[in-house]
Amino acid sequence: MSSKHAVLREVFGFDDFRPGQEAIVDHLLAGRNVLAVMPTGAGKSLTYQVPALVKGGLTIVVSPLVALMQDQVAALKLAGVAAETINSTASREENVAIWRRVAAGEVRILYLAPERLMTDRMIAALQRIGVSLIAVDEAHCISQWGASFRPEYDALQELRTAFPGVPIGAVTATADEATRRDIVEKLFGGEAELYVAGFDRPNIRLTVEPKSNTKRQLLAFLEGRPSESGIVYALSRKSSEELAAFLSDNGYRAVPYHAGLSPEKRAEAQELFMAETGVIVCATIAFGMGIDKPDVRFVFHADLPGSLDAYYQEIGRAGRDGKPAEAHMVFGLQDISMRRRFIDQEHEEGERRRREHKRLDALVAYCEAPECRRQSLLSYFGEAAAPCGNCDVCINPVATVDGGDDARKILLTAQMTGERFGATHLVDLLIGKANPRAQALGHDQLPVFAAGRNQGRNVWQSLIRQLVGGGYLTIDVAGHGGISIAPKGHDLLEGRIEFRYRPDMIRPAGGKSGTRAPAEADPDVPRALLDRLKARRTELAREQSVPTYVIFPDRTLIDMARKLPRTRRDFENLHGVGAAKLERFADTFLEVIRLYSDEVEA
Template identity: 45%
Template structure:
């Protein structure tokens, strides 16, 4: 194999040119330099270490967090003709011995290993006797205590700096704010000049956030148009995960559950089904995390508030890794804010960590409540920027704003007059003048704020209270029963009385309605004249994948099938020009797919 980066890109991966910063990063590492690579999911981070590992003498060592993720990467590389393997706890004694022999004999291009395995026993010491082309640390944000997926074992990777001082080190991630980036660079002793920041934008993903009204009806509306496609639904609790998966099956969807409380074998079986299937919905907690390398996830829905913008960005980033159009939806409400705040306060973390987590939650609530472009707010959190995107709900349907100054004063006054110990529903009842035995017994039908909010409806008052909580004007009693009290920000507001613009809550849509920002199945975005061939190619891909017990996307991505359906190659030479078709795959699968194209041409 030639060592030219472009030649490797073409012969192994089937592409004629690098994207974005890929070429610069690849050349930088081939020359023996360290590199920190921040690139959005689907941006091609893997090529940034795989190609230098193939171009440089020795074996590339790749540190990856999960066995499932490693297995996916190894399968894909072997399909492309690369000699790759994974060393993990699943490997039996004889296979482990054979793998070490291959390493010693220089027969391996890339070795994937989890940090826990790397640091166990004498593995690190044995690797010092293997010539290494580079060391790549994937999901490097796990190293930082400020990262949302901190893993203590990653912290011990500092040892690589002293044990392999002359081997290029790479740290790669899709999710790292400035404190996280600084910590990664410091621990792995990578210089600022060796950092490559490719941005965070995922223009193929449509972002949408809705007030939680009827979560199941909202989820059902969201799924319309995604029939026959794979997606992920994130829930906050194990119980809700199980219940939602069961309900989706009742609705006719092929839905599976995944959470940390499941039996390990059941969890792994469900993940394997999701990876190998083409129309499966995985309902999961955040336990279903970084091991998701499935490129054809077409949608991600959060029916509960995620933990931070980093978590939201990474979890939504599991959609559309192949660059094709994909949808996301997040639902949230007053209860979500209270629950997330409670998690922070009861975490037992040091005060500094709690303060940081509160700031992260505030940033996420700012994203949820913004009347401006979601993508602009999301990217600005990471120090990136864009023009209004036109591909989010606030761009498609800009929310109405109203002067909520008086309404906010009424709400805060009502909380004060009732003793700052009642929850949202009770405060709204008092504002609306709703008669009840409880209100009468407590004498709150006699106070000055009784019925002063009748000009607005229940839904609007709930939206106002939620926004005031998000603005930190109101605190929620997390140890009691959700009682509301006036926060420092609220007292400042009552003193200064500045104009306060709030969002008008969107009208609830009927269960049978469609959101105007909902997406369409990728197959419907393909020109009509190409759809039959695209579907035939998908069926052939599934057939081949089943015989080899592989995920279909390891054979070819949907994007490659779309290109094949458009180009309709009739020869090996023509098929070789289609992006994503490398030499090994052309040899292995070219005849089968060319046969399908020829058959369709005769119809």
């Protein structure tokens, strides 16, 4: 048995490496730098922990959060590994005692925050002791292109000169191509092995629905999940506390988590979540990094996340055991406006602000995707995929219409202008608005100029978002936000494939009202009842292992909620109810309607 397999078996208890792990271990053991981009739950930590123990000597692990370091050190100690962390939560005496053990050669793996590592005093001390390996966890934090750039990580680019010849391993779960290039340049001076695993987490069902009443939608989603662990993400501290209180009032075991709570309260919430089943954490983004609880069955976004990068990381906390899990988001126009304000408040005018707006554009495109949602998500990370069969768009397809002609106008406009301009410029050309830039470049003389003047700006903006969400167009987030044609877009231009779009995602001109489901636009359809009917349909679909629309499509449920049938004869007259479905499902849905009506009339 090789030394790496001996460590894997004897220390960690695994007979084999997971896919991708062994190649990274081999690179580090051979003294080569490596950047590994692997999905959450793929076992990134093991890729540097195994070579650390095989090589011997001292390994330094850079990690951004104290809680994350403490959890990893605790796990390693339970496995019999001499691991420690020096951090701000320990007393000076405790840190000094640990340092003495490090200096005496008694510690194999030492976890440090970047700001503690990158001081002249610490670097000099480690140079005297000698370091065998350096690992940088959450490596995307070093990249100015990333959605989670942390200034304290920036100093890590000095590691390669401070410790020449010492291999550096960098790991992260989320890094698009521009972020990967930036990490390799900063950490490794452009020289490193690159391992990018697939980003897909096929066991996670992806769903996005228009936001109407967040609390009611959350309750409808949770119906039938009395003992499941999950995370509800909210935009503000206040919202996280309100949602936790609301769920507690409705019989769920829910706790809030945000940066405004005391360290003791946060620790208490995290420990409860990690140790017990059936706990729901209602949190801001302060919660999650390093959370490795295998049986998280759902992540519910009550508000729009900051970007697709953040969304991918956050939903990745679900289903790490490989069993079915759900990522459910409610999405409204107000969320987009609030996110835009946050970006403008947090970043001064310039490249950083512009990039964050483009990241938000990509997220909105995902929410409005007319085709498989997983294809849209993976396309953002540069990965192609077939329709997944495990997202809301695949399971319960929405009404779409042929948009091939309009799509080709957009594609031709992008092509004729060099595939380097953003959506605003392309729409200006299509509707015939000769802005000064278009005139200076002669774009007002192109054959596509005013080719779309028969439709409003809002229509063309939505079509572009849906083309991005469908993988026909690509937004260059790291560049100047230019829109380019993806291979799928070239297939559309050449007539090999078609494009269908969702008219329900086209916002009214002026954008003053949010995206609404057809039922919400009808005052005769009680939304609370419709939510209950959908929840019952979901239960039945799960029991019979079929997609929800096989039980009844939304149109039938809307008909139920509008007409309030009381008898089987009434039920038989609903849209989409045949003899077999009348026999199988009438009683259970009539009971939901009866209970709702009794509550309303009481």
